[in-house]
Amino acid sequence: MNNRRWFTILLASIMMIGLLSACSGDKNKNGGNSGGASSSAPSGAGASKAADPIKLTMWGGVPPESGPQAVVDAWNAAHPDVQVEYVRFVNDDDGNLKLDTAMLTDQGVDIYVNYTLSQTEKRVEAGVALDLSELGDYNIDEKMGPDAALWKINDKYYGVPTKKNAFFVALNKDMLDAAGLAVPKSWTWDEARQYAKQLKADGRYGFIQHLEPFYDPMDSVLVKEGYTKADGSSNLDHPLIRKWLETLNGMMKEDQSTPPLGEQMSTQLPVDTSFLSGQAAMLNIGEWLIRSSNNMTDFPRDFKIAFAPVPRLADNEADYITRGGLGDFVSVNAKSKHKNEAWEFVKWYADGGMAPMAAGGRLPASKDVDKQVAMDSLLGDKADTYDLASLEYVLYGDTTPTYVRGVPQQVIDLRTQEYEKYFLGSQNIDKTIGNMVSRHNDFLKQ
Template sequence: MRKLVSKKGLWTGMASLVLVMGALAGCSGGNNGSSGAGDAGAQPSSPSSSVGSGAPAASGNPVKLKMWGGVPPESGPQAVVDNWNKEHPDIQVEYVRFVNDDEGNLKLDTAMMTGQDVDLFVNYTISQTAKRVEAGLALDLSAFADYNIGEKMGSDAESWTIDGKYYGVPTTKSPFFVALNKEALEAAHLPIPTDWTWDDLREYAKKLKTGDGYGFIQHTEPYVDPIDSVLSQEGYTKSDGTSNLDHPLVRKWLETLNAMMHEDGSTPPLGEQLTSKMPVEQEFLSGKVPMLNIGAWLLRSSNNFTDFPRDFTVAFAPVPRLADSASDYVTRGGLGDYISINAKSKNQAAAWEFLKWYADGGMAPMAAGGRLPASKDADQASALENLLGDKSDTYDQASLTYVMFDNKTPTYVRSLAQEVMDARSQEYEKYFLGTQSLDDTIAAMASRHNDYLKQNQ
């Protein structure tokens, strides 16, 4: 299997599930009415032994499926299942929401391990998928020969394979971009960029900054995207097997962001952002900050004029690159919302019918929450209509179309082990907070990565 998570991390996660399972068994004294589906020794039912083509059982009752996902029902999922249920009375789907955090993902894993009703579920990272495959929770979809995932979703789908197999279908495009206050750019005589560097963005931020305000803002989560855009291609390790976290462009990125915080005053210092729990989307949509580094989920808020009233046009630009040359640049994005079928589900064939329909366009209402269908057979015009709703005239649609559909920059999906991501964030945060020098920060990141590599050889 692709080594996406350490063995130690995997078995720690599985041990947590075992403890939870034991606690649940002690409380319930039964199997939650699952008829043995939660038995650790039970073999997953094959598609051929499920419901066949998805037709209702002989009793004439409809097949009932439960799909677990992290998106609030009102942001698209409920409309999706309502549409399906209206068209398919023989297979009825219920959507169950779990919060996409550590606690929520543990809740989902526990439900599957204990035989509760989960037929389909959404993975949001490769590392989550890998753990679930190891635990026997995700069905190998190669048993189904009537849908070519790679052909439907394009070459980016391959990044979701494990040992060359699909254990789910990546259903959404996940574009990241810089959202712009178009009127603020026009007042500063700045064009909407279609290809730019972080040095360019730094200059934009300085020119767009007014008074004590900022010119650029972002959540802390994408801080490292520029680093990963480089190392996902050049390697997180060097040819000698040691850490590449001391790459020259890693230094350049840390210096650039730190200078924007502390020299230019054009982006919030990390300390201020953490202590104030700064609502970055609100800062942008209120007009206080004219540039925001974010992903397509911004549209969920920018379409909401009740909670986020605004009086400006939102324009869009690609995420900048670190290197001067664009030829080797990749950007974060690719495909997401990797939907798997529970290997223990008794209704796998019916679940497969729903999943194909969902991926090929049934998911269109999800665009209202910023999720665009990845399948080449989905109706992109319909998705764009759902994406913008009745607020289309408040967006610069030329730049939106470019970043959503026309930008051909290759993408990467972050696959670095969580232990390494945690270690490097702990070190660069010290630098941004002013408690550690740049040299010591880079040395510490590389050293801790090397320790990880030695422990997981």
């Protein structure tokens, strides 16, 4: 069942529950103020109740110990009149469904974090994301920069993007030095392939990645060139799409410098661990790696990590757009009984309150946050185990334009299903491209 249909059914059910409750519960109404601070109460027991702190609930996908608990503890210590509780949901389909259900059934969600634009859009449609233009006292574009606009829906903000997304290739600096290879600041996938060939060894891959970044190079092309052509038909047969698939297939089968897809899927290869244990020289990943690479107890290593931008398919650097932008889009539930207080927390969080999140790999995006404070929090006492110049470059110095993936999940799925057949050897490249185009055209006709 698609998301829109599910929401329609759920909303209808909730409306019916509301009507039944209204018929039987009018006598219990107390006329409370649902848009801000609690209304005044009479003396006696009611006065004691009014003096209780306002309680807000924030839902997010990061484990409490990776920063969120420290954030709410700091807020609560400074704001005894408004106390925040953090609730963790797992950022997968089931976890997001749990959050959506809690909001649509008024289970006390005041603030929540969106991790994709598509999730945000469906929550706006469901009426559980507050239109921040109603408040107007915080300039998101000025605070967060031009990348913030990628999160606008119908030219409005329904939350604040708070985290600077960073995607990069982590490199074993010791292996690079031994091979006489420099840390790249700009490179192509052809160059990365050569690096991988030189860095591979017995029991060691030259390059490794999770399955999710497989389609990043395709989107970097299509965001620039368009997912459809001028006539409205699929652009999945763009020459650079073919080039990417053939490059990765060659690395798997000809060079044997990256794991074959079949092996990676069947063994559920732990790619982060493989890199941190020295079984791979390069890892295509993002800033969340730092959470594991700082953990020398569970992931001991004796080498320094360097960083490079994600390689590009386009020969011309000026034509390249890379995945990045901003993330952790924090919204206020439009149904919250304490919207004003929730909004004060969100502003505080975005402008520096989220600093403890850097320890878990989440860098604040606001220009008002001290960069060095964020870096110190990110690296802790492990700074000397990183090549700091290359890390600072990929986090703050690379000026390549970025995108936030907004392609429909159905398109992601159909592409994945077809290129997996190619990498597994069950169909050739022509059939793969043809099937992707045909299925995409069918989707576009819908």
